[in-house]
Amino acid sequence: MMAQGGRLIVMAMVGCAAGIFLLGGLYPASSYVTENVFLIVIDGVRNTEAFDDTTHTNIPHLWNDLRPLGTIYSNFYNTGTTITTGAHLAMLSGVRSGLPHCIARGDDPLAFECYRKELGIPQEQIWLFDNNPDGFIGMDYSTHPAYGEEYASSSYHAYPRSDMHVARALAQAMDQYHPSLVLVNLFEVDRMGHQENWEGYLEAIRRADAIVYRIWKKIQADTTFNPAFRDTTYRDKTTLIVTTDHGRRDDMHGGFKNHSMRDRGCRDLMFLAVGPDIKADTVIETRGDQIDIGSTIAELLGFSLPLAQGRVLDEMLIVPPGKDESNGEVESRAVSSGWHPGPNRSLMDEVRVTDTDAMSRDPS
Numbered sequence: 001m002m003a004q005g006g007r008l009i010v011m012a013m014v015g016c017a018a019g020i021f022l023l024g025g026l027y028p029a030s031s032y033v034t035e036n037v038f039l040i041v042i043d044g045v046r047n048t049e050a051f052d053d054t055t056h057t058n059i060p061h062l063w064n065d066l067r068p069l070g071t072i073y074s075n076f077y078n079t080g081t082t083i084t085t086g087a088h089l090a091m092l093s094g095v096r097s098g099l100p101h102c103i104a105r106g107d108d109p110l111a112f113e114c115y116r117k118e119l120g121i122p123q124e125q126i127w128l129f130d131n132n133p134d135g136f137i138g139m140d141y142s143t144h145p146a147y148g149e150e151y152a153s154s155s156y157h158a159y160p161r162s163d164m165h166v167a168r169a170l171a172q173a174m175d176q177y178h179p180s181l182v183l184v185n186l187f188e189v190d191r192m193g194h195q196e197n198w199e200g201y202l203e204a205i206r207r208a209d210a211i212v213y214r215i216w217k218k219i220q221a222d223t224t225f226n227p228a229f230r231d232t233t234y235r236d237k238t239t240l241i242v243t244t245d246h247g248r249r250d251d252m253h254g255g256f257k258n259h260s261m262r263d264r265g266c267r268d269l270m271f272l273a274v275g276p277d278i279k280a281d282t283v284i285e286t287r288g289d290q291i292d293i294g295s296t297i298a299e300l301l302g303f304s305l306p307l308a309q310g311r312v313l314d315e316m317l318i319v320p321p322g323k324d325e326s327n328g329e330v331e332s333r334a335v336s337s338g339w340h341p342g343p344n345r346s347l348m349d350e351v352r353v354t355d356t357d358a359m360s361r362d363p364s
Contacts, residue, residue, distance in 0.1 A: 044190030094308025
């Protein structure tokens with residue numbers, strides 16, 4: 001299923017019905033309340049203009065309305081490549097990607113594919129939305145021989161249209177298909193940064209903040225916010241994760257126009273999660289990593305990421321009955337012990353973020 005800039009169109013799917021019976025028994029169904037996960041990536045927002053700004057002027061909804069409902073990580077990092085393609089592949093696969101920008105088809109299975117294959121989820125239940133010019137065309141499935149196009153997500157590529165257009169397309173898909181796993185990339189912040197338009201960059205952050213809040217209100221079917229938000233499919237059973245793929249260079253490394261370096265400005269990420277299994281009004285100082293996002297999504301929805309390097313962000317989870325927080329069971333589904341680096345993978349397993357362009361493999 002793919003659409004570009006217009007109506008959402010259903011295309012033929014292969015093997016979905018069979019997968020429900022043949023592939024659903026590896027792991028028990030998730031014991032969490034969460035039935036849906038929405039991952040929203042505000043592309044290229046530097047944390048100094050987001051959570052690290054004590055005024056929070058650019059993110060009033062994220063900070064004042066959503067933060068009290070959920071958990072933020074105050075030490076959350078991209079320890080791989082600080083570019084759009086590699087960062088999104090890291091989030092979706094749980095593996096740090098060394099792929100250069102715009103070579104989007106990675107070789108590690110993505111959450112989309114694993115969710116579909118393991119639990120027999122039909123294609124229209126999984127969606128990727130973006131308005132990025134070149135970083136997402138191949139991000140709906142991997143080249144891994146056990147996965148691939150048969151288990152692709154649906155996708156909607158809206159470049160050169162606005163973040164608001166992407167949000168409208170998402171709303172249409174929510175009403176029409178009720179997807180249970182969604183990735184949304186909002187590109188305008190990164191675009192304004194690359195244009196070195198400071199005021200445009202800040203305004204794009206504020207627009208993205210409002211869009212995320214609107215999406216949450218639709219998820220919660222808040223008719224006081226919008227009378228059209230009547231569909232209760234997602235209410236109180238959806239986890240929303242809001243983050244960024246990379247930051248931007250700090251002033252010591254060239255300023256906000258670009259990214260792709262190893263300085264703190266590029267690596268330091270905002271991270272917020274809200275949902276029925278997420279602790280409310282919580283700030284966690286334990287270090288989190290971008291590759292932990294895929295593992296956490298897999299944990300919540302009850303499938304595995306077989307090559308994931310990341311861990312489950314269990315500090316933010318309300319552990320359901322039957323799961324022992326102390327014995328590591330929370331991490332068992334999502335993390336494989338058999339991972340070994342392939343030709344395209346970064347080996348930065350224990351990178352310490354520094355204030356310079358230097359890196360250390362010594363854990364912080």
